[in-house]
Amino acid sequence: MHQLLKLGSTVHTVSGHACTIKDFIGGGGQGEVYRADLDGKELALKWYFSEQATPAQKINLEALIRAGAPSAQFLWPMDLVLDNYATASGFGYIMPLREPRFKGIVDLMKRRIEPSFYALSTASLQLAQAFLELHAKGLCYRDISFGNVFFDPNSGDIQICDNDNVAIDDGMAISGVLGTPRFIAPEIVRGAAVPSTQTDLFSLSVLLFYLLHIHHPLEGQREADIKCFDLPAMTQLYGINPLFIFDPTNKANYPVRGIHDNALEYWPMYPTFLRNRFIQAFTGGLHDPQARIRESEWRATLMQMRDSILYCGSCGAENFYDVEALRNNNGQPYPCWSCQRNLTLPFRLRVGREIVMLNHDTKLFPHHIDPQQRYDLSQSVAEMQQHPQQKNVWGLKNLSDAKWVVTMPDGVVRDVEPGRSVSLVSGVKIQFGHQEGEIRF
Template sequence: MSFGNAFFDPVTGDVKICDNDNVTPNGTVAGGVKGTPRFMAPEIVRGQAQPSRNTDRFSLAVLLFYMLMISHPLEGAEEAKIKCMDLPAMRKLYGDNPIFIWDPKNKKNRPVKGYHDNALVYWDIYPQYIKDLFIESFTTGLNQPAKRVTENQWLEALAKLASGIIVCQSCGAKNFYDDEKGKAGHLCWNPKCRDVITIGSQIVIGEGKKQIHIPIVAGAKLYSHHIRGDYDMQTPVGEIIVNPKDATKWGVRNLTDENWTYLKEDGSQLIVPSGKAATIAKNVSLDFGTVTGRFE
């Protein structure tokens, strides 16, 4: 897993994995090819392991870090000290003594301003749950392959990330909703703006770490993953609409073939059939059948 065999369509978000001539069964290696430099797990760099699901999970985390942070998770101050990136230097940096640039307990390898600026800028753009997965991947995951972040954990987090896009009312920049900050704690990431973002009503689906916040804006969609947990962020199951006769009244149209249940604050219930809309109101919930969403 590296730049050479992962491709995505920036318009549709479709991902394709190509150039897989070296793919082998878990724990085996063909033709002596063990991976791509800078993407290989530390235990492979040290010559202590063969490619496996766990080493692929490390490579996936590196690739995702590159995609989101436009930098390498192990290249900070320690990399900046290297005068010649020869094999011994690479083994030390990526195998014998890898240190995550944002390791909360070890600041030795922090990004260097003027040299690792992407890492410095992009890290703070993302919500804490994304940072936590990277911290887990490149601290615990460096030395405990069995505890690396799985592909399903990434799918959950990335679906949540895509669902929680909020727009700065001052400059129009897109930001990500962070559960830990709540509605009142978001500053626009744009260095020319940095205004406090006013966050309006939301549909909150699920509980705990799997909770997803979807901003209520006209035309916004609920997708299959939101109510079924199937990682499908292409198939719409609901749509935010505005009453054409009264712009102060908003609703969620049911685009599925199943009934939803509208749960009022007083405990009464209404059925929301396919094609019909449920009125958005505070302290009201929608039972989608497999999960409940509430309006906040």
């Protein structure tokens, strides 16, 4: 890849700041990205190829800069950059620099990273939240794919890049980015629609399936039967005749053992409520944009998934609390997917309709105990704590600023001040202030 900008040269932002080019990071179909220094701060600078530096692209960038980032997860355009103070024959833009701790989904697919289910559920949850906030501003991303998303395999935090193609969701786009193959909604593949919020929802579901299964939701038997994977074949598979690999009523595209092993291994690991979301997304939602899973629905499901994680007492593998599976197995959880030994359910906290597994590393957040702070995961308000002398005794420690009122099974009521703990005893009720929880076993 040739370099459009000379290392060590200086360009200027529209707002008048000098920007020094330090290193070449990489290039793509639209231009090249550099590490740059602006007033002592390292940023990323994208510079367009001449054929991509169109007036329409510049107008769109200016609108995005005025609008501002929907959330901190977006590496959003901050300012336009010109090659010369006096002219605008070429241009680019500056944006926050991606932190080294963030890895691509390609790293996941190639097994260069091995994130936990907790990290994957957190990343998926943050993706749903991020695109909810983008769509709430009347914008559509147009190119949701694993090439534009990065996540921290330890924490699950995400960053979303390539935001210069985001556009107003007016349903009128007739040119520009249509998306990335395999992520594009079927109606766009067929030429029957243009990118919109509704097509973003399909792409988001594909991205979540990839993240959790390391596989595409439409690539099963039909994909294995293709001898020449050319454009007509892709149009059939992803646009004209798409079929979910786990469609419960049509097994014609079921995954093939030895080819699609990731899908076959991961699908049964997940709880029924998550699988049902994917079934809806890729059956009804495959053909009817109005039947697609909304970002808010994904957010609720992925939060439930994260809260339902439990550890195998034998091998330590993460499993999931699945109420429907319990009903189908005489009230007993299915064996651990990893070692096939019986699982022992931990103490659980029920708050409203939600159930949180009380593992050794569980933390509660404002989301869990205050209905007015839904999806606020900024700071933990409680955590599990082991008794210093009795190692088999655990409690839930109050990390909030308010006292809890606890009612024991025998009716005794006591306060749990900040910094103190309540022992895990089945039947204990905790009044958190805005909501009551009950510990169960």
